Amino acid sequence: MRKIEHIGIAVNDLEVSNLVFEKLFGAPAYKFEEVESEGVKTSFFKNGPNKIELLAATHPDSPIAKFIAKKGEGIHHIAFDVEDIVSEIERLKKEGFVVLNEIPKKGADNKLVAFLHPKSTNGVLIELCQEIK
Numbered sequence: 001m002r003k004i005e006h007i008g009i010a011v012n013d014l015e016v017s018n019l020v021f022e023k024l025f026g027a028p029a030y031k032f033e034e035v036e037s038e039g040v041k042t043s044f045f046k047n048g049p050n051k052i053e054l055l056a057a058t059h060p061d062s063p064i065a066k067f068i069a070k071k072g073e074g075i076h077h078i079a080f081d082v083e084d085i086v087s088e089i090e091r092l093k094k095e096g097f098v099v100l101n102e103i104p105k106k107g108a109d110n111k112l113v114a115f116l117h118p119k120s121t122n123g124v125l126i127e128l129c130q131e132i133k
């Protein structure tokens, strides 16, 4: 695992939160993307070298809808940049982490992604991200 790739924040209404984060960073989102397989609409903000992903649910079964129903809006996951997601999944499985999808799937922003169950990571949902070259 290299650096933090992004921090994901679950929001109720993407348009409303886009305005909040636009004010916070003094610049609008640079990218919008719907990821149908995850049931999310996303927007991305840059803050210096860091990246924030806002996520809103597109249907009631979306992980974001479930998260907000239980915990309310807030930080949903931390994503780490990895060089080789397949070998990183293997390594983390051997270390006893619960990998939610052993086959990497297509995420937003041209990435292959995999998630670790928060029950195996002290309550923090971790996303692994490998850039698709």
Ligand SMILES: C[C@@H](C(=O)O)C(=O)SCCNC(=O)CCNC(=O)[C@H](O)C(C)(C)COP(=O)(O)OP(=O)(O)OC[C@H]1O[C@@H](n2cnc3c(N)ncnc32)[C@H](O)[C@@H]1OP(=O)(O)O
Binding pocket: 008, 035, 038, 040, 042, 053, 055, 063, 064, 066, 067, 070, 075, 076, 077, 079, 100, 106, 107, 108, 109, 111, 113, 115, 117, 118, 119, 123, 124, 125, 127
């Ligand atoms: C597009 C993309 C990208 O960046 O490219 C994305 O980020 S997509 C981001 C959206 N996609 C994902 O999140 C995909 C991976 N997530 C999942 O598969 C799911 O959301 C799970 C993490 C397995 C949770 O699902 P669900 O709540 O149905 O399962 P579960 O019954 O096993 O949940 C067990 C416990 O996990 C807690 N829990 C749920 N979501 C959590 C989260 N984000 N952070 C910390 N804890 C969390 C629940 O409150 C519950 O705690 P208690 O038992 O203590 O009550």
Ligand SMILES: [Co+2]
Binding pocket: 006, 008, 053, 077, 079, 127
């Ligand atoms: Co993410």
